[in-house]
Amino acid sequence: MRHALRTIALALALAATPACASVRAGQTELVNPVSAARTLDQRAYALLHSYAAIIEEATDIVRDDVVPMAFKRALGQAERVATPAVETLEIAVAAYASARADFEAATGESQPTLERAAIGLTIAARRLGDAITAAQTPITELEELIRARRG
Amino acid sequence: MLNLMLQVQMLLAALSAFLPLVPAEQRARAAGFLDVAAKALAAGGSVATNLDDLAVKLAAIRADVEAMAAAGRMVSAEQLDAAMARVRTASAAFRDALETAEASQS
Numbered sequence: 001m002r003h004a005l006r007t008i009a010l011a012l013a014l015a016a017t018p019a020c021a022s023v024r025a026g027q028t029e030l031v032n033p034v035s036a037a038r039t040l041d042q043r044a045y046a047l048l049h050s051y052a053a054i055i056e057e058a059t060d061i062v063r064d065d066v067v068p069m070a071f072k073r074a075l076g077q078a079e080r081v082a083t084p085a086v087e088t089l090e091i092a093v094a095a096y097a098s099a100r101a102d103f104e105a106a107t108g109e110s111q112p113t114l115e116r117a118a119i120g121l122t123i124a125a126r127r128l129g130d131a132i133t134a135a136q137t138p139i140t141e142l143e144e145l146i147r148a149r150r151g
Numbered sequence: 152m153l154n155l156m157l158q159v160q161m162l163l164a165a166l167s168a169f170l171p172l173v174p175a176e177q178r179a180r181a182a183g184f185l186d187v188a189a190k191a192l193a194a195g196g197s198v199a200t201n202l203d204d205l206a207v208k209l210a211a212i213r214a215d216v217e218a219m220a221a222a223g224r225m226v227s228a229e230q231l232d233a234a235m236a237r238v239r240t241a242s243a244a245f246r247d248a249l250e251t252a253e254a255s256q257s
Contacts, residue, residue, distance in 0.1 A: 033213040038220040045226040046216045048234035053208035055241035062248040076249045
């Protein structure tokens with residue numbers, strides 16, 4: 001049982017390792033909401049909202065007649081890669097929330113039930129950590145594409 | 152950055168002046184290239200505004216997450232649903248806008 005809890009703690013600590021707090025694009029400072037998160041679910045929440053914010057700005061760029069079509073297509077290509085990764089993240093975060101609820105409900109139960117719930121939570125936490133990592137790369141690429149235009 | 156853009160714009164203007172010296176068969180291609188470069192530079196201004204908007208939005212999200220982390224609060228199912236709904240809405244609007252842009256090109 002102690003081993004399972006240690007694994008959970010390790011998985012959570014690994015997944016919640018803070019990344020760079022901010023980046024500078026010209027005179028604009030872009031903060032990283034994900035690095036402020038302390039738990040896996042907070043990281044996923046920060047990543048989902050950050051991605052939505054990036055896509056909202058990319059939409060305004062695509063609507064601008066002055067922006068060259070080649071750049072709009074590059075944004076489109078980046079979005080087509082990033083959105084499926086974010087959808088996978090949604091599935092992983094739902095599974096994690098469910099496993100966490102099971103674990104909390106099993107606290108007063110017998111040792112085997114608690115261990116099963118702990119293993120389920122460990123697996124869900126690892127999958128969510130993987131989904132966050134997988135989603136971060138294409139999202140960062142999309143954000144960098146927007147930033148690169150400013151230099 | 153603004154200085155750099157001005158310098159590149161001046162360079163483009165100077166290059167345009169040499170266009171008549173380019174062999175006739177390559178002139179259209181060179182002019183096309185200069186046109187795309189000029190448009191990209193002009194786009195820099197509008198993208199800069201979007202970047203500032205993005206900075207404000209990301210700062211608001213970070214403040215929200217910082218408050219959650221400080222309070223040791225878990226994210227609720229409703230909050231996750233709302234975040235995902237925002238992603239879906241943004242993604243659909245983006246694809247519509249790109250489709251419209253493509254249609255206006257053809």
